[in-house]
Amino acid sequence: MSSENPYILEMQNISKSFPGVKALKDVSFRLKPGTVHALMGENGAGKSTLMKCLFGIYMKENGEIHLNGEPANFKNSREALEHGVSMIHQELNVVPDQTVMENIWLGREFTRRIGPFHLVNHRKMAEETRQLMKQLEMEIEPEGRMGSISISHQQACEIAKAVSYNASVVVMDEPTSSLSDKEVNHLFKIIRSLREQNVAIIYISHKMSEIFQIADEISVMRDGELITTAPASELDEDKLINLMVGRDMSQRFPIVEAVPGESVMQVKNLTSSDPKSFKNVSFDLRRGEILGIGGLVGAQRTELVESIFGLRATVEGTVSIEGQDAGIQTAKDAIHCGMGLITEDRRGAGIFPQLNIIENTSMPSLDRLTNKVGLLDHKTLIQKSTEMNEKFKTKTPTMETKIRSLSGGNQQKVIVARWMMTLPEILIMDEPTRGIDVGAKYEIYCIMAELAAAGKSIIMVSSEMPELIGMSHRIMVLCDGRKTGELEGEERTQENIMRLAARFGHDDFKEEEAS
Amino acid sequence: MKQLTRKSIGEFASKNTGYVTFAAMVVILGVLTGGGSLRLLSWQNLAIAEAVRALAALGVGIIIITKGIDLSLGQVVGLCACVSASLAQTPDYVSSLYPGLNLPVIAPILAGVGVGALFGLLNGFLVAYGKLPPFIATLGTMTIAAGLQLIYTHASTVGSLKNEYKVIAQGFLGPIPNMVIYVAIAVLFLWVLMNHTKIGKRIYAIGGNPTAARVSGISVKFETMKVYLMAGVLYGIAGVLLSSRLGLANALTGDNMELDAIAAATVGGVSHSGGVGKVGGIVVGVLTLGLINFGMTYLGVDSYYQLLVKGFIIIAAVYLDMRRAA
Numbered sequence: 001m002s003s004e005n006p007y008i009l010e011m012q013n014i015s016k017s018f019p020g021v022k023a024l025k026d027v028s029f030r031l032k033p034g035t036v037h038a039l040m041g042e043n044g045a046g047k048s049t050l051m052k053c054l055f056g057i058y059m060k061e062n063g064e065i066h067l068n069g070e071p072a073n074f075k076n077s078r079e080a081l082e083h084g085v086s087m088i089h090q091e092l093n094v095v096p097d098q099t100v101m102e103n104i105w106l107g108r109e110f111t112r113r114i115g116p117f118h119l120v121n122h123r124k125m126a127e128e129t130r131q132l133m134k135q136l137e138m139e140i141e142p143e144g145r146m147g148s149i150s151i152s153h154q155q156a157c158e159i160a161k162a163v164s165y166n167a168s169v170v171v172m173d174e175p176t177s178s179l180s181d182k183e184v185n186h187l188f189k190i191i192r193s194l195r196e197q198n199v200a201i202i203y204i205s206h207k208m209s210e211i212f213q214i215a216d217e218i219s220v221m222r223d224g225e226l227i228t229t230a231p232a233s234e235l236d237e238d239k240l241i242n243l244m245v246g247r248d249m250s251q252r253f254p255i256v257e258a259v260p261g262e263s264v265m266q267v268k269n270l271t272s273s274d275p276k277s278f279k280n281v282s283f284d285l286r287r288g289e290i291l292g293i294g295g296l297v298g299a300q301r302t303e304l305v306e307s308i309f310g311l312r313a314t315v316e317g318t319v320s321i322e323g324q325d326a327g328i329q330t331a332k333d334a335i336h337c338g339m340g341l342i343t344e345d346r347r348g349a350g351i352f353p354q355l356n357i358i359e360n361t362s363m364p365s366l367d368r369l370t371n372k373v374g375l376l377d378h379k380t381l382i383q384k385s386t387e388m389n390e391k392f393k394t395k396t397p398t399m400e401t402k403i404r405s406l407s408g409g410n411q412q413k414v415i416v417a418r419w420m421m422t423l424p425e426i427l428i429m430d431e432p433t434r435g436i437d438v439g440a441k442y443e444i445y446c447i448m449a450e451l452a453a454a455g456k457s458i459i460m461v462s463s464e465m466p467e468l469i470g471m472s473h474r475i476m477v478l479c480d481g482r483k484t485g486e487l488e489g490e491e492r493t494q495e496n497i498m499r500l501a502a503r504f505g506h507d508d509f510k511e512e513e514a515s
Numbered sequence: 516m517k518q519l520t521r522k523s524i525g526e527f528a529s530k531n532t533g534y535v536t537f538a539a540m541v542v543i544l545g546v547l548t549g550g551g552s553l554r555l556l557s558w559q560n561l562a563i564a565e566a567v568r569a570l571a572a573l574g575v576g577i578i579i580i581t582k583g584i585d586l587s588l589g590q591v592v593g594l595c596a597c598v599s600a601s602l603a604q605t606p607d608y609v610s611s612l613y614p615g616l617n618l619p620v621i622a623p624i625l626a627g628v629g630v631g632a633l634f635g636l637l638n639g640f641l642v643a644y645g646k647l648p649p650f651i652a653t654l655g656t657m658t659i660a661a662g663l664q665l666i667y668t669h670a671s672t673v674g675s676l677k678n679e680y681k682v683i684a685q686g687f688l689g690p691i692p693n694m695v696i697y698v699a700i701a702v703l704f705l706w707v708l709m710n711h712t713k714i715g716k717r718i719y720a721i722g723g724n725p726t727a728a729r730v731s732g733i734s735v736k737f738e739t740m741k742v743y744l745m746a747g748v749l750y751g752i753a754g755v756l757l758s759s760r761l762g763l764a765n766a767l768t769g770d771n772m773e774l775d776a777i778a779a780a781t782v783g784g785v786s787h788s789g790g791v792g793k794v795g796g797i798v799v800g801v802l803t804l805g806l807i808n809f810g811m812t813y814l815g816v817d818s819y820y821q822l823l824v825k826g827f828i829i830i831a832a833v834y835l836d837m838r839r840a841a
Binding site: 351366 | 726
């Protein structure tokens with residue numbers, strides 16, 4: 001029977017609810033062997049819940065799961081792994097201080113018997129690892145330390161580990177979120193080779209362009225339901241977005257009505273104290289302008305904006321506000337100069353997870369909210385924080401809710417509210433929509449457009465080219481820490497950005513352009 | 516809104532585990548001893564016994580909120596006690612450290628608190644600017660303080676303290692022991708600081724996410740330094756009061772106090788992952804452990820077994836707290 005079954009994995013009529021929410025409604029998902037199947041949907045659509053039901057992390061309430069035609073109800077991910085179903089998480093689970101091979105064979109080390117002892121057979125382990133790497137065309141030294149290889153290689157090791165368990169189904173959750181474009185190409189090569197070996201891959205991602213490069217089939221989830229499964233060739237970006245949001249999103253970006261005015265900030269010859277970082281970057285920022293900063297991973301965009309904000313040291317160059325050298329040394333100085341910074345890494349450098357929304361919103365404004373005796377003016381503090389969050393439509397049960405229990409999009413709105421409360425003239429937004437679902441993204445864009453219309457100036461660092469083109473008046477492109485150009489008006493095309501972003505070094509991009 | 520439904524009681528209990536545990540223990544103890552333990556005199560004894568520990572726990576508590584730890588606490592309290600006591604010995608005492616010395620009572624107080632402040636600054640500097648892990652930095656200063664105590668006192672007891680000095684801690688204001696008043700002032704001060712000033716908010720922010728704190732314009736190093744300094748001052752006060760209450764000080768005076776203080780802060784809900792903890796919680800933590808000691812002694816439980824019970828209670832408190840946070 002199983003030989004005639006066209007599906008390696010079948011999940012039928014899966015339902016799951018949490019108090020107050022029906023997280024999965026009668027979801028049926030089928031996966032063919034030797035295919036890459038993209039699973040898409042906004043945050044909260046039910047993708048992870050579905051996967052957690054597969055791996056036994058959640059108990060499904062209804063429905064059946066069959067692997068190779070046989071019932072499969074795994075109790076935990078270990079059991080799933082032993083049956084050839086594995087998951088590569090967005091945040092990799094590696095032991096950095098152990099070697100590559102120790103990581104791969106963790107918990108099932110090869111041993112040999114010497115007298116009464118079972119000792120680890122390092123030689124066999126290295127050999128098996130080498131063979132595995134060869135099979136996957138990876139070049140990773142088995143005895144190297146896991147922590148000293150790049151993230152993309154660590155990820156490749158996790159994939160190798162999955163293969164070593166004879167995986168027939170591999171789930172990848174946002175696998176490219178911390179990879180450079182070059183590394184993404186390498187990952188895709190590995191994925192294609194897995195596909196040739198008849199492994200089925202469930203590929204979870206928000207990035208449309210990737211999906212169309214790699215996926216054979218696409219399933220879209222929305223509000224706990226599986227809306228459709230279709231071959232990738234029958235869909236395009238707009239159709240996909242419509243399916244995901246369930247409403248017409250022909251307008252992915254609001255119209256930015258603001259017209260840039262006079263220059264408010266001048267950056268001249270700014271050079272990082274880190275010789276490997278940016279050099280001699282100069283640019284102007286105008287009132288009511290959204291200036292996009294584009295470039296590949298490693299172009300030093302984050303380093304540039306964090307240096308402007310006083311978080312990193314520079315050796316040369318000046319940042320002037322309205323013609324005067326601002327002399328910014330610390331973030332405190334930058335805030336005094338009317339700047340705000342929404343960092344790229346929301347969890348690591350943005351939110352105070354255990355604090356509530358009021359505290360998260362008011363943190364940089366406390367100086368202004370302290371009275372003469374040194375006590376905080378709680379009334380104003382609560383009122384202002386509430387007003388700001390209402391303005392940006394933060395969805396939260398109460399203002400005393402801890403920020404960590406909000407969704408990514410709502411956390412980001414709290415962070416925007418935080419900086420708007422400092423009444424900034426210049427807002428720097430580093431990857432403002434990273435990890436946020438499509439609906440919330442649009443709201444963030446609207447906020448940006450409104451701010452610009454109100455005469456605020458915005459610097460937006462982004463890796464998403466449509467976002468750069470859709471939202472910025474002007475796009476500055478960096479490559480290897482150097483400014484390679486500015487694009488305005490009709491020049492703002494993906495091709496132009498790519499050309500400037502890959503000006504130096506990146507040979508593989510030149511090849512791609514040529515072909 | 517304020518109706519006492521079963522749900523709201525449950526919610527209150529889960530949000531205030533510390534208070535509920537404490538209240539439950541008072542009731543249990545009252546029943547077990549037929550109300551005998553609840554007489555006024557016992558309460559005064561409990562308050563006096565726990566006052567010094569409360570000051571120490573408040574100090575280390577705010578450090579733990581910044582995701583730090585302070586092992587030097589006990590030895591620093593001991594050193595402050597010795598220094599303070601050495602300046603308060605009766606002038607005619609023959610084996611006095613400074614025979615014939617007769618300073619006003621304010622001098623030993625300032626000296627004791629000053630030594631605490633110096634150690635606070637040193638700890639703060641090592642942790643904030645030297646970037647040493649707090650565990651290691653304070654392990655070092657703990658050893659230094661232990662050595663200094665022995666050198667300073669020539670490994671003997673500093674005794675025969677003046678009456679004006681002893682009355683600081685041993686006196687009463689009406690029915691209220693002076694010690695309780697000092698602790699109440701410290702608690703009030705810290706409560707205002709942590710809840711109603713920007714310093715307090717920043718301490719929570721640094722403990723919760725130091726990187727985000729830096730981006731928000733907070734000088735993380737300077738604020739961290741302040742926290743260790745404040746803790747040092749509290750240890751200094753604790754040392755002065757301890758020597759005043761005991762009427763003597765020696766190199767053993769503060770031994771192991773860091774463990775009791777850390778345990779109390781932890782039982783009181785201060786999280787070792789940083790950013791979480793309340794002043795009121797720390798006080799309840801101190802009282803809970805104190806009550807356990809007192810109650811078991813009252814009931815005649817062997818002191819060796821008391822240690823076992825205390826150990827289990829610390830583990831249970833943290834276990835419950837972590838499950839609640841998850």
